Amino acid sequence: MNLNLVVDKTHRYNAIVVGSGMTGGMAAKELTEKGLHVLMIERGREVKHIEDYDTAMKAPWEFAYRGKVPVHSAEELWANNRFGTLANEETGSFFTNDKHNPYIEKRPFDWIRAYHTGGKSMHWGRQSYRWNRQDFEANAKEGIGVDWPIRYDDLAPWYTHAEKFVGINGNKDNLEVLPDGFFLPAMPMYSPERHFSQTMMKKLNRPVVIGRTANLTKPQPWHTALGRATCQYRSKCARGCPYGAVYSSLSGAIPAATQTRRLSMLHDTIVSEVLFDEKTQKATGVRVINQHTREVSEYFADIIFLNAGSMNTAALLLNSKSNRFPDGLGNDSDQVGRNIMDHHLGVGANASVEGFEDDIVYGQRPNALYIPRFRNWANDKQTEYMRGFGYQGGASRSDWKRGVAQDGFGADFKKQITQPGKWNIGFGGFGEVLPNPDNRMYLDAEKTDSWGIPMIVFDAAFGENELAMRKDIANSAAEMLEAAGFKNINTYNRPEVHLGLGIHEMGTARMGKDPKTSVLNKYNQVHACKNVFVTDGAAMASSSCVNPSLTYMALTARAADFAVSEMKKKNL
Amino acid sequence: MNRREAISHVALLLGGAFSAPTLLAMDHLESRAAVKNATVVFELNEMQRKIVAEVAEMIIPKTDTPGALEAGVPDFIELMLKDCYRQPEHISFNEGIQQLKTAGFLTKSLAEKTDFLRRLEEDTKEMMKAYQVQQSKMGDNEDQELIKVQAKGLPFWRLMKELTLLGYFTSEVGIRSSFDYVPIPGKLEEVKLKPNQKMYAY
Numbered sequence: 001m002n003l004n005l006v007v008d009k010t011h012r013y014n015a016i017v018v019g020s021g022m023t024g025g026m027a028a029k030e031l032t033e034k035g036l037h038v039l040m041i042e043r044g045r046e047v048k049h050i051e052d053y054d055t056a057m058k059a060p061w062e063f064a065y066r067g068k069v070p071v072h073s074a075e076e077l078w079a080n081n082r083f084g085t086l087a088n089e090e091t092g093s094f095f096t097n098d099k100h101n102p103y104i105e106k107r108p109f110d111w112i113r114a115y116h117t118g119g120k121s122m123h124w125g126r127q128s129y130r131w132n133r134q135d136f137e138a139n140a141k142e143g144i145g146v147d148w149p150i151r152y153d154d155l156a157p158w159y160t161h162a163e164k165f166v167g168i169n170g171n172k173d174n175l176e177v178l179p180d181g182f183f184l185p186a187m188p189m190y191s192p193e194r195h196f197s198q199t200m201m202k203k204l205n206r207p208v209v210i211g212r213t214a215n216l217t218k219p220q221p222w223h224t225a226l227g228r229a230t231c232q233y234r235s236k237c238a239r240g241c242p243y244g245a246v247y248s249s250l251s252g253a254i255p256a257a258t259q260t261r262r263l264s265m266l267h268d269t270i271v272s273e274v275l276f277d278e279k280t281q282k283a284t285g286v287r288v289i290n291q292h293t294r295e296v297s298e299y300f301a302d303i304i305f306l307n308a309g310s311m312n313t314a315a316l317l318l319n320s321k322s323n324r325f326p327d328g329l330g331n332d333s334d335q336v337g338r339n340i341m342d343h344h345l346g347v348g349a350n351a352s353v354e355g356f357e358d359d360i361v362y363g364q365r366p367n368a369l370y371i372p373r374f375r376n377w378a379n380d381k382q383t384e385y386m387r388g389f390g391y392q393g394g395a396s397r398s399d400w401k402r403g404v405a406q407d408g409f410g411a412d413f414k415k416q417i418t419q420p421g422k423w424n425i426g427f428g429g430f431g432e433v434l435p436n437p438d439n440r441m442y443l444d445a446e447k448t449d450s451w452g453i454p455m456i457v458f459d460a461a462f463g464e465n466e467l468a469m470r471k472d473i474a475n476s477a478a479e480m481l482e483a484a485g486f487k488n489i490n491t492y493n494r495p496e497v498h499l500g501l502g503i504h505e506m507g508t509a510r511m512g513k514d515p516k517t518s519v520l521n522k523y524n525q526v527h528a529c530k531n532v533f534v535t536d537g538a539a540m541a542s543s544s545c546v547n548p549s550l551t552y553m554a555l556t557a558r559a560a561d562f563a564v565s566e567m568k569k570k571n572l
Numbered sequence: 573m574n575r576r577e578a579i580s581h582v583a584l585l586l587g588g589a590f591s592a593p594t595l596l597a598m599d600h601l602e603s604r605a606a607v608k609n610a611t612v613v614f615e616l617n618e619m620q621r622k623i624v625a626e627v628a629e630m631i632i633p634k635t636d637t638p639g640a641l642e643a644g645v646p647d648f649i650e651l652m653l654k655d656c657y658r659q660p661e662h663i664s665f666n667e668g669i670q671q672l673k674t675a676g677f678l679t680k681s682l683a684e685k686t687d688f689l690r691r692l693e694e695d696t697k698e699m700m701k702a703y704q705v706q707q708s709k710m711g712d713n714e715d716q717e718l719i720k721v722q723a724k725g726l727p728f729w730r731l732m733k734e735l736t737l738l739g740y741f742t743s744e745v746g747i748r749s750s751f752d753y754v755p756i757p758g759k760l761e762e763v764k765l766k767p768n769q770k771m772y773a774y
Contacts, residue, residue, distance in 0.1 A: 059744065059755065060773075066648075066742040070655040190762060233760040234774060360765050363757035364774050399771060400741045400750075404734045409631040409689060417737075418637075418750045420771050 013039040013264070014567075016286055016301040018271045018316065021119020022549050023536040023556045024307035025249025025257070026162070030560035031305070032260040036567075039264045039299055040257075041288060043308075044096070044115030046267040047122070049250045053240030055090050063089045075099065082110045082501060086123075091238045094122045102455070104444055109458035110500035111311060117267065118250035119309065120503065121549070123238035126213040126246060126366065127392065128168045129546035130159050130179040134377075139542050142386060145339065145435035146512040148541045149522035152179070158554035158561075165256075166247040166553065167223050169367075170212030178209070178372040178546070184217045186210050187367045192353045192395040192423045197369070199484045206374050206480070211367045211392065214247035214549075226255045233363035246366075268292055272453050274304060274320040274329050274532060281324065282531045282572075289451045303531045303563050303572055307556070310537035311340075311441055314508035315456050317519075317526075317534075318443050330519050330526035336509050337442050339435040340460045341543040343502035346494035347470045349477035350426025351486035353395060360397060360420055369394045371427060371480075373545055375472065385468040386434065389545045391477060393427030425486060429473035432545040434465050435507055439499065460499050504548050506537030524559035531572045535559045614654040614662045620669045622678060624649055624732070630689060631736045637749035640740050648739035649732070660725030668728020689729075696729040747773050 014036035017027045028040045050056075060066060069087045077087035080095040087095060096113035103111055114120040133152040140147035156179075163182040172180040189197060189210050197208040215231045216223055228244035228251055237246045244251040257263040268291040275284045275298065285300035306313045314337045318328035328336050373388035374380060398421030403413065439460035447455045474491040481489050499505070512518020515527035524539050526532040535556035537548060544551075566572045616624065628640035628649065640646070653665055672678075677688060703726070725731075740746040747753050751773035 057755075060742040060747060061744040063742075065652065065656055066738055068652065068656050068738075071658060072655070187760060188762065233757045234755070236774075358765050360763055360769075360771070361760070362754075362763050362772060363760035365760055397771075400737060403737050404730075407693065409693075409733070410686070411633050411635045414632050414635060414637075418771070420765065 011285075011297070011299045013037050013299070013301045015039070015303045015305065015563075016041065016299055017305045017307055018286065019043075019119060019307035019309060019312075019536070020117050020254065020265070021114070021249055021307065021309060021536075022121040022124065023552045024305070025118070025121065025253030026553045026556040027305040027307055027533075027535060027560055028257040028263055029165075029253040030557050031564065032257040032262040034560070034564040035262070036564065037262045037264070038257065039266065039301065040254075041266045041269050041271055041286070041299070042115075042117055042119075043270040043291065043312075044117070044119075044267065046265075047094075047117040047240075047250060049244070049255070050240070050242050053242055054093065055239045056236065056242045058090075058239075065089055079103075079110055079500075080112050082496070082498075083112065083503075086112065090236070091123055094238070094240070101449065104447065104455055104457040106457055106459040107461045108498045109441075109460055110498045111456075111458065111505070112500065112503050113309070117254070117265075118248050121248040122240060122250065124214075124248075124503075124549055125547060126215060126237065127368075127370070127547040128163070128166070128170075128212050128214050128550040129370075129390075130181055131155075131544045131546060131551055132177050132179055135542065135544040135546075138387065139435075144386070144542070146510065146514065146517050146541055149511050149513045149518075154522070155551070155554050155558065158558040159550065161557050162550060162553040164220075165222070166214050166252060166550070167216045167219065167228070168212050168214055168550070169217040171210060173207065173209045175207055175209075175372060177374075177377055178370075181212075183212065184220070187213075187215075187217065187365055189369065190361060190395050190423075191356045191359045192425060193369055195356075196395070196425065196480075196484045200371075200480060203483050204480065206371065208369055208371050211370045213367045215366050216245045216247075219245075226252060226259075228252065231366065233365065235364035235366040237366050270451055270453070271308065271316060272296075272319060272451070274306075274316065275300075276320065276322040276324065276329060276529065278323055281529065283329070283529055289453075291451070294451065302567060303533065305556075305560070305563075306532065306534045306538075307536045310506045310508050310540075311456060313534055313536055313538045314441060315443060315454075317509060319454060325529075330509070330529050330532065332515060332528055333517055333519060335437070335517065335519050338437040338440040339507040339510055339541075340439045340441060340458075340499060340505060341433040341435055341507040341540065342499045343430040343504045343543065343545060343547075344433060344462060344466050344470060344497060344499075345428055345430050345502050346497040347431075347473045347492065348391065348393065348426060348428035349474055349481055349489055349491040350393075350424060351481040351489040353423035353425050353486050356423055357420075359423075365394075368392045369427075375469075375476075382472070384472065385465045387432040387465070387469070387545065389429040389431035389469060389473050391427040391429050391473075393425070395423050395425040398422055398424050425481065427477045427480070429470075429477065430502065430545055430547070431466060431469045431473060433499070433543050434463065435510070435542060436463055439463075441508065458500075462499060504537070504543070506540040506543060506548060509534045509538035510541045511539050512541060523562040524555060525562075530566075533559050533563055614650075614657075616650055616669075619673065620666075621646060621650070623669050623672050626678060626685075627672070627689065627732055628736045628739075630685060631733060632740045632746075638745050640736055643740045643743040643745040645736055645739040645743070648743075649735045652735050652739075653731070657725070657731075661731060662725070664725030665728050665731055668732070671728070692729050696727045699727045700730060 017040045020042040074081045079098040081087040096115045136148045170183040171186040200206045231245040320329035371391035375388035403417035443454035509519040511520040625646040628645045632640040752770045
């Protein structure tokens with residue numbers, strides 16, 4: 001497979017896709033499959049599927065620091081390192097060097113980036129959930145932010161489309177709060193988890209389901225056709241899956257687009273601005289800077305998809321100034337860069353489990369349990385905060401690591417900690433963040449990066465709603481663990497978590513009905529520049545509490561379908 | 573304090589999950605970044621190495637399976653301290669070795685050494701209270717520790733114990749002798765534990 005198809009000398013294409021990550025990949029796939037010649041531009045280095053997964057098959061002892069983060073790496077990847085483990089030897093090469101790509105924090109923001117082929121799809125958590133009906137309706141009902149210009153039914157067929165292609169495992173749980181989709185066989189729950197799930201339903205009427213992830217449990221013919229195989233249950237997904245069982249842009253969308261022979265790709269190429277023609281009131285192409293040579297050139301297309309990642313997509317719009325758009329392309333509403341949302345995490349509870357001591361697991365499950373939102377849902381009404389959260393977590397048998405906390409040393413100690421310990425169980429919340437125009441990023445007026453592009457300034461923080469919700473996330477998790485009869489319950493609420501750490505940053509070019517208060521229309525078109533589409537997380541008008549990638553991919557496929565039909569009608 | 577809050581915050585004495593060392597000093601926004609001094613090289617002398625090796629082997633001795641020495645743990649500990657920890661831990665680790673040296677640790681009988689380390693462990697638990705260690709998780713259910721940052725580095729015994737266990741149970745010798753190593757399980761299933769069955773490692 002050759003990803004570096006020769007770039008056309010005329011620099012002219014039907015479509016340009018900026019970014020090769022979760023949504024850039026999907027945009028390129030959809031557009032090429034519908035007959036368009038597409039140029040995909042990635043700012044980072046080229047990663048070749050399988051070939052470049054350097055750490056994928058390494059044994060634990062082949063890592064000098066055994067998965068821990070060395071200080072020099074922590075300093076180079078300072079933002080990434082706030083997560084705790086991303087800058088380690090196993091996965092560090094799929095995260096961006098923050099020292100070379102700094103940003104400004106007026107208020108602390110954890111901006112975790114992945115500048116390479118496939119972007120963050122190379123190490124995403126793979127949890128894949130549909131939004132529910134209320135997620136699209138809540139803004140309007142509650143007077144928060146702006147109303148979504150679409151509803152669940154507009155997106156439902158595109159969810160199915162994305163689920164089929166990606167390959168999501170899970171059960172049909174028949175829950176309004178977590179709509180079912182097209183699923184491959186689900187992964188199993190373990191015995192203490194089944195006990196927990198049954199008890200929660202019986203005592204609290206709360207469903208606890210097995211997670212739905214983008215790992216192939218049973219590849220379908222269209223997966224195998226792309227060279228993707230069954231999950232081997234190593235749970236080393238973030239190193240790059242050599243079996244292609246994990247969905248990434250690199251294992252799925254890019255090979256599919258490549259097979260059409262209509263995809264060209266540029267790596268190490270930073271898009272600095274979108275070019276706008278005052279006469280036609282349309283974008284004509286993009287200006288780019290070669291990451292290494294700093295050579296500037298231009299590429300042209302009929303339509304442009306911006307999929308650079310929510311923050312970079314907004315930065316690109318802000319940096320694309322013209323007479324028509326003095327404040328940045330499509331920024332008539334002054335909403336570009338505002339309303340940063342994420343999911344807040346690092347809060348929950350864990351406990352130890354008595355019993356089930358004969359049960360162990362063969363293999364490692366790259367998945368967890370999911371407890372769908374139950375707050376402010378159905379008859380539940382919270383007075384302290386709006387919206388809700390979901391939990392991810394599960395049970396595992398403790399291993400030798402428990403020895404650190406245990407008294408003793410010597411032969412008996414060694415023998416004891418080598419044997420399987422008790423089961424532990426824990427759940428961490430992923431909470432919805434409300435849109436707030438004062439949570440924003442903008443371009444610094446003076447400071448520029450190594451390529452002369454204005455640096456991004458973050459000025460955003462969790463609000464009272466999020467902070468109040470966090471208390472309940474910890475307490476409710478403890479209550480559920482207690483109700484299940486588990487012992488040694490411990491809650492946590494990590495104080496050092498900021499917006500961004502969920503790596504679900506979104507909202508900086510929101511969709512809406514009114515061009516005065518939103519950036520994109522119901523087909524992800526920039527209101528006042530119809531041949532520019534934004535289909536990454538920037539488009540989001542609210543955040544729900546479920547993991548966002550599946551929704552981004554569904555929005556992307558829907559927008560691509562619309563764009564091509566408009567081109568056919570000569571509307572673009 | 574209401575009942576919900578009362579069931580939280582169980583104190584962990586030596587720590588719970590395995591620590592991510594650089595979490596102790598990670599944030600370029602936080603004050604501890606001021607302690608940064610990458611230029612200081614951490615290196616043990618021969619006497620210090622002997623003490624580290626002796627303590628590591630006492631934590632994980634050779635039994636019917638190899639011990640810490642055979643698994644290369646002492647070198648690993650030195651590497652980790654040099655590259656993954658900063659000056660506060662370098663200082664506290666050196667202080668701990670000095671304490672053992674002053675007490676004539678290496679010349680003591682095995683019973684005396686054992687007794688000494690038992691007392692060191694008890695003292696360490698007292699010292700660790702200041703760190704208010706909590707277990708937590710981030711993202712996909714990964715165990716982490718939340719440790720209240722202190723100006724002083726983590727105590728010697730805590731560092732020795734966690735690095736010995738990490739070094740041993742992730743070494744080829746340690747994994748192959750202690751566990752059933754299955755790098756490519758190929759399937760996922762619940763099984764019943766048989767008598768004397770080894771745990772799986774991946």
